[in-house]
Every structure is written in C-alpha cells, then in structure tokens.
Amino acid sequence: MSFFNNLIVSTVQAMPKPIVGFFSKKYIAGDYLDEAIDVVKEFNSKNILATMDVLGESVTNKSEVEEAKKQFLDVLDGINDNKLNANISVKPSQMGILLDRQYGVNTIKDLVARAAGYNNFVRIDMEDATTTDLTFELLAELKKEYSNVGVVVQACLKRTYDDVVLLNKAGTNYRLCKGIYNESPAIAYKGKQQIRDNYMKILELMLKNGNYVGIATHDEYLINKAKELIEKLNIPRDKFEFQMLLGVRADLRNKINKEGYKIRIYVPYGIDWYPYSIRRLKENPQMAGHIFKALFGF
Ligand SMILES: Cc1cc2nc3c(=O)[nH]c(=O)nc-3n(C[C@H](O)[C@H](O)[C@H](O)COP(=O)(O)OP(=O)(O)OC[C@H]3O[C@@H](n4cnc5c(N)ncnc54)[C@H](O)[C@@H]3O)c2cc1C
Incomplete structure (x- = not known):
C-alpha cells in the first residue's frame, strides 16, 4: 500500500x-430486513447462498441485546417465510456475552433453537483475540444440545492451527478467514504470505479431517490454492463452500458461481452500520x- x-x-x-x-x-444491504431479504432473493435466483447479519456489536445493556435478539429471530422467520437459502451470522458480543456470560450463552442458544426448528444454521462470528477462548467455550456449550451451529477461525492468529486440532476432535463446522482485527505481533502473523501459508495449512487440516469448511476470502491466490487442494484431496463438493462479503469482488464471486462451486455471500443490514463499514473501508x-x-x- x-x-x-x-x-x-x-x-x-x-x-x-x-x-x-x-x-x-x-x-x-440496507437499513431494514425487507431490503436484506430482497438482496438475498436476488442472490438465490442466481444459485448463490447467503448468510445474514443484523449489524451491531458493542452493546452496553441487556435491553439492547434483547432488541438485537428479536431482530435475529425475525431474520430466521423471514428466511423461513420467504423460503430463502440463507442462514445467520451472529457476533457473541452483540448477544451480550461480555455483559453477562451465561445470559449471552442463553441468548445465542435461543437463536440456535429457533434455527434448529427451521432446519437452519447459525454461524458464530469471531471477534478480536480477547474473545477467542470465550467463543470456543460458547460453541462447546451450544454443541451439547445442537448440531446446527459452527464457528469462525482466523488464519492470522498463531494459535489457530492448534485450536483446529482440538476443534476437529469435536467435529466442527468452520468458516476460515484471515481475520480482520488488528492483533499484536506477539499473537498474530503480520506478513501477507505468512497469513496465506497458515490459511492453507489450516484448511488442509480441516479438510483432511472431513470437516465442513466455509472458505471465506476474496484473495484469488488463496481461492486458487484451495481449489487445487480440494482437487488433490478429492474433497466432495458437499464438504465445503466459498464465502465472500457483499460488495467485494463481485467478478470473482460470479466466476466461482459459474464454475459450479457453492458460494455464500455475507449480507449485513441494519442501522448500526458504522463499525462494520470502517473495517470494510x-x-x-x-x-x-x-x-x-x-x-x-x-
Ligand atoms: C464471509 C466472510 C465472513 C467473515 N467473517 C469474519 C469473522 O467472523 N471474523 C473476522 O475476523 N473476519 C471475518 N471476515 C473478514 C476476513 O477476516 C478478512 O478480513 C477479509 O475477508 C479480507 O481478507 P481476504 O482474505 O479477502 O484477503 P485480502 O488480501 O484482504 O483481500 C483480497 C482482495 O479482495 C479485495 N478486497 C478485500 N476486501 C475488500 C474491501 N473491503 N473492499 C474492496 N475490495 C476488497 C481486494 O481486491 C483485495 O486485494 C470475513 C470475511 C468473509 C468473506
């Protein structure tokens, strides 16, 4: 740069x-659910899947959490009512886990339960490294009762390979991304190629273990390497998908879709768009x- x-x-x-x-x-996708539903319908009409997110993260009290939870429940209802091919992505902090741990766990459990009733799925987004352990503990707790839940891991973190060795034992549905939060060099790789190399090492570990992986990146180098690896390991198409963000590399998204791979777009909406936008910009x-x-x- x-x-x-x-x-x-x-x-x-x-x-x-x-x-x-x-x-x-x-x-x-817009301020309101209706707008996000229209965006998802358009993607679905092209055989592209979605994961929907109600924007918001730094809640300060439980009434904000309740409001966010209600909105996510509305999204799950909206997906079902409109027969969309979409699931939801949720940030633990937005569900109150940093305000009151058990309350946060219960809030997310309510979302996973509603999703399970619809045969749908909840992806737990990964936030900054102060929340990594908490997020894995949350996942373990949810998985005691539900199987329709998965997590995100970040290739920039030095710990992630070892985390995946452990998570593989429990059978985990992953999204693998580079990681967006600015972590200290003591715990995170900083070099572009270092992060890519770690991404591929982790992806291989996940796929060889038979896990389902959402390969979340717009980095064409990684996408090509992932395709090569999938071919080499003879991984069936129902064991992975590519994932991208709304508004990023539409050309690449359409190419992957045309090649017949499963691809899912992260579709965020809501009035609390500011922190998400800053990260994207x-x-x-x-x-x-x-x-x-x-x-x-x-
Ligand atoms: C579906 C999905 C879910 C994610 N969930 C999480 C999560 O839970 N936790 C987390 O920490 N991170 C998450 N991320 C973000 C991720 O960690 C990266 O920060 C982000 O994807 C950029 O990395 P990249 O792999 O695309 O590579 P980069 O090297 O950053 O980007 C590759 C190329 O993509 C294009 N590009 C990338 N970003 C933009 C942009 N904003 N605008 C325009 N062009 C762009 C550029 O052409 C760039 O050269 C998610 C990403 C995706 C795709």
Whole structure:
C-alpha cells in the first residue's frame, strides 16, 4: 500500500460520517430486513447462498441485546417465510456475552433453537483475540444440545492451527478467514504470505479431517490454492463452500458461481452500520482514491 493509502486508512475513523456512509453503501444491504431479504432473493435466483447479519456489536445493556435478539429471530422467520437459502451470522458480543456470560450463552442458544426448528444454521462470528477462548467455550456449550451451529477461525492468529486440532476432535463446522482485527505481533502473523501459508495449512487440516469448511476470502491466490487442494484431496463438493462479503469482488464471486462451486455471500443490514463499514473501508485497496476525490473534488 502506498504512503498515501496508508495515511487515508489511518484517518478513516476521522472522516465525516456521511462520507463513510456514502462509500460503505455497497457493503450493506440496507437499513431494514425487507431490503436484506430482497438482496438475498436476488442472490438465490442466481444459485448463490447467503448468510445474514443484523449489524451491531458493542452493546452496553441487556435491553439492547434483547432488541438485537428479536431482530435475529425475525431474520430466521423471514428466511423461513420467504423460503430463502440463507442462514445467520451472529457476533457473541452483540448477544451480550461480555455483559453477562451465561445470559449471552442463553441468548445465542435461543437463536440456535429457533434455527434448529427451521432446519437452519447459525454461524458464530469471531471477534478480536480477547474473545477467542470465550467463543470456543460458547460453541462447546451450544454443541451439547445442537448440531446446527459452527464457528469462525482466523488464519492470522498463531494459535489457530492448534485450536483446529482440538476443534476437529469435536467435529466442527468452520468458516476460515484471515481475520480482520488488528492483533499484536506477539499473537498474530503480520506478513501477507505468512497469513496465506497458515490459511492453507489450516484448511488442509480441516479438510483432511472431513470437516465442513466455509472458505471465506476474496484473495484469488488463496481461492486458487484451495481449489487445487480440494482437487488433490478429492474433497466432495458437499464438504465445503466459498464465502465472500457483499460488495467485494463481485467478478470473482460470479466466476466461482459459474464454475459450479457453492458460494455464500455475507449480507449485513441494519442501522448500526458504522463499525462494520470502517473495517470494510480500511480493507478496500481503492478506498484512498475514492475518498480523496469525494473530499477534494478531483
Ligand atoms: C464471509 C466472510 C465472513 C467473515 N467473517 C469474519 C469473522 O467472523 N471474523 C473476522 O475476523 N473476519 C471475518 N471476515 C473478514 C476476513 O477476516 C478478512 O478480513 C477479509 O475477508 C479480507 O481478507 P481476504 O482474505 O479477502 O484477503 P485480502 O488480501 O484482504 O483481500 C483480497 C482482495 O479482495 C479485495 N478486497 C478485500 N476486501 C475488500 C474491501 N473491503 N473492499 C474492496 N475490495 C476488497 C481486494 O481486491 C483485495 O486485494 C470475513 C470475511 C468473509 C468473506
């Protein structure tokens, strides 16, 4: 990344909110469930699956959690009523796990129970490294009663390979991503190729063990390597899917879909779009140019 791009990335949080909103529109399906349902219907009509997320993360009290839970239950009902091919992705912090651990576990259990009634699935998103152990404990607790739940692991973390060795023993449905949170070099790989190498090492471990894996990346290098590995190991198509974010690399998404692979798009919606948008903008290699033009009229 150029010096200029780095500068913009480090100052994006100081950008006026309307500018952040303008550039993050493409990453978000809308403010309300109806809009997200329309986006998912459109994907489904092209044989593309979805995972739906009600945006929001840093809740400060239980009434905010209850509101978020209600919205996720509405999403599950909406998926069922509209016969969508979609599941949900949930952040443990949004469900109150950091406010009150048992309350958070019970809240997520209610979502998993509703999903189970619909024969649907809940993906537990992974947040920053202070929550990794808690998230795995949550998963273990949910799996005592339900099988329609899976977790996310992050290839940037040095611990993840060992975590997957343990999680494999319990039979786990994974999403494997690079990891978006800015972790310290003491616990995380920082080099682009180092993270890619770890991603492939972990993916091989997951697939060889027969786990279902959501291969979540827009990195064409990793997507090609994953396809090669799947071919080499002769992994059946019902044991993996590719996953991408709404608004990112639509060209690549369509190519993967045309090649006949299963692909799922992360479709977030909601009025609490700001933190999610900041993360996405920081990852966008073209962002600096766009924002510069918007601010200075070039
Ligand atoms: C379905 C899904 C779910 C995820 N869930 C989690 C999670 O639970 N926890 C977590 O920590 N992380 C999650 N992530 C984010 C992930 O960890 C990465 O931060 C993100 O996917 C970028 O990494 P990459 O593998 O796409 O590679 P990169 O090297 O970052 O990107 C590869 C290429 O994709 C394009 N690209 C990537 N991001 C953008 C963008 N925002 N705008 C425009 N172009 C872009 C660029 O062309 C870039 O060169 C998820 C990602 C996906 C796809």
